[in-house]
Amino acid sequence: MNITTDHQEGHGLMLARYQRLIEISQQLNSTLDLQSLLKKIISAAKELTNTEAASILLIDAATGDLRFEIASNIKPQDMEDIIVPKGSGIAGWVALHGEPRVIDDVTKEPTWSRKVDDTIEFQTRSILAVPLRAHTKIIGVLEGINKIGSGGWDENDINTLTTLASQAAIAIENARLFQQSDFIAEMVHELRxxxxxxxxxxxxxxxxxxxxxxxxxxxxxxxxxxxRLSRLASDFLDLARLESGRTRLDASRFDLKKLIEESVDVVHPQAGDKGVNITIECDHFTANADRGKVKQVLLNLLTNAIKYNRENGSIWVRAEETRGEDDQPFVRVSVQDSGYGISKEHQKHMFEKFYRVSDTAGFTQGTGLGLAIAKQIIQAHGGQITLESEQGVGSTFAFTIPLATR
Ligand SMILES: Nc1ncnc2c1ncn2[C@@H]1O[C@H](COP(=O)(O)OP(=O)(O)OP(=O)(O)O)[C@@H](O)[C@H]1O
Ligand SMILES: [Mg+2]
Known part of the structure; x- marks a missing residue:
């Protein structure tokens, strides 16, 4: 009697889980933006298998190594440092053999490496890893980390995660292809x-x-x-790499104020030609980010603030401490100008590639890639880029990047 009830209950739960899986698959298939797709996949993995954390590692086509693309328990800037060589560790094994792997207690698992936990300050207890297989090709590994509750992973968990992974892998491939085709068409148009x-x-x-x-x-x-062609070529390359997640951040600790001053020096002649005055209001902060890429963002924001400013206008660059998601220390850098401002309608599209406001596009040079690149760079750091603007008054673009903690 008891057994029958249990069995029926189990059956009901399974059905509910499959129903949810179908819903999620539909959502995944309609998402063509790679980053939001990856986010949806890991939150689905956590929900469906009742786990604390989840992550996705994708195979780097050039080297065959695995790299973390997204992980609910790793900060983006730490993720960049972790490479799982082909065939090594648990994820490497799964990618090589194309089979799921369950580790109920990582401390008893010889192939498990504590290195990652030490880097990210997280304690892994158990892992369920399944291959991400698109058609016949294995493109990466989906991992659930730390099963919640006393029981370990069961057959249902393994099946559910395997099914989710097969849907997810196809959605990832589609998103990558879509990005490429969309981008190539626009790129060719710009080159013309x-x-x-x-x-x-x-x-x-x-x-x-x-x-x-x-x-x-x-x-x-x-x-x-x-x-112009050679600038276009390098912008295209930057953006294509960033969007496909192939850009690796080269994070280091650096003095943010110094970087701001250095960037302002670069645009100084351009500002001078237009009589635009730049004021820096910034204390000393030690950031932990990719210095070269942050400079690229700053230079574009500064150049825009000059290009789209009025004659003899002003620019203020400020930096202040703030908090990121999960309360980590971040710094917010803002570039405010006294330009013409941007209407609400245009603001919505500002960070899309190739988007330029028609009123200004006529009298200034540009491709409309600068802000799209900036957004990708900031997001890769786990930060955010925002815009506040009032027509006739001016605009403030601001971004956040991690501060050094240790
Ligand atoms: N500070 C600003 N004030 C008003 N409009 C702006 C400002 N910054 C950007 N814009 C508008 O947003 C558009 C996109 O900016 P973005 O930096 O992406 O491209 P761009 O400056 O046109 O070209 P580039 O690729 O060389 O940077 C600009 O063409 C301009 O219309
Ligand atoms: Mg620009």
Whole structure:
């Protein structure tokens, strides 16, 4: 009697779980943004198998090693440092053999490495790892960490996570393909303008009756169009790498105020040409981030604040301490300008690639990639980038990056 009730109850629970799994699969298939997709997958994994934390490791196509793409228990800046070599550790084993693996007590598992726990200050007790298989190819590993409650992982957990992983892997592949196709079309479109200018210039240069001063003009045009092409190429590459999660942050501790001063120095001549005054209001902070990439973000925000400012306008750069998700110490850097401001309608699209406000696009050079790149860089640090703007008054762009704790 008891057995029957238990069995029926178990059956009911399984059904509920499968129903939820179907719902989640549908959600996954309609998400084409890789980062939000990965977030949904790990929260589904935690929910369906009742675990404390979950993570996704994807195989790096170039090296075959596994790298953490997302983990609910690891800070983004720590994630960058962890590489799981091909075939090694539990995730490596799962990726190599294409089979699930259950470790009820990691301390009894010889292939488990405590190194990761030490890096991230987290205590792993148990792991359920399943392969992420898209069609026939294994693209990574989905892990559930620390089963909640007294019992260990059961057959249902393994089956549920395996099914989720197979749906998730296909959704990840689709998101990657979508990003590529969308991006390539727009990229080719952007390349056309400078290429057309170059082509026309060469035709002109071949005309024998061309006057010497015209010739110099044309060569100058060719020079600036070539510069533009080469900037486009590096922006495209940056963005493609960032979006596909192939960019690795090279995090270090650095003096943020010094970096701000250094960046302001770079744009100083440009600000001077327009009579724009830049004020820095910032204490000393030691940030823990990729210095070169943060500089790239700062330079774009500063350049924008100059380009889209009025003659003799002002810019204020400030930094103040704040808290990130999970209450970790972050610093908020803001760049405020006294420019024309951005309407609510345009604000919504500001961080999309290739987006430029038509009123300003006419009189300034740009591709509309700067803010899209900035957003990806800041998100890769676990930070946020925001915009507040009032038309006719000016705009404030702000971003957060982690502060050094140790
Ligand atoms: N501070 C600002 N004030 C007003 N408009 C701005 C400001 N910053 C950006 N914008 C608007 O947002 C658009 C996108 O900015 P973004 O930096 O992404 O591209 P861009 O400056 O046009 O080109 P680039 O790729 O060279 O940076 C700009 O074209 C401009 O219309
Ligand atoms: Mg810009």
């Amino acid at each position: 303008t400078p290429l057309a200018a170059l082509k026309a210039s060469t035709v002109l240069l071949l005309r024998p009756e061309l006057k010497e001063d015209r010739r110099v003009d044309i060569i100058q045009t060719m020079h600036s169009e070539t510069e």
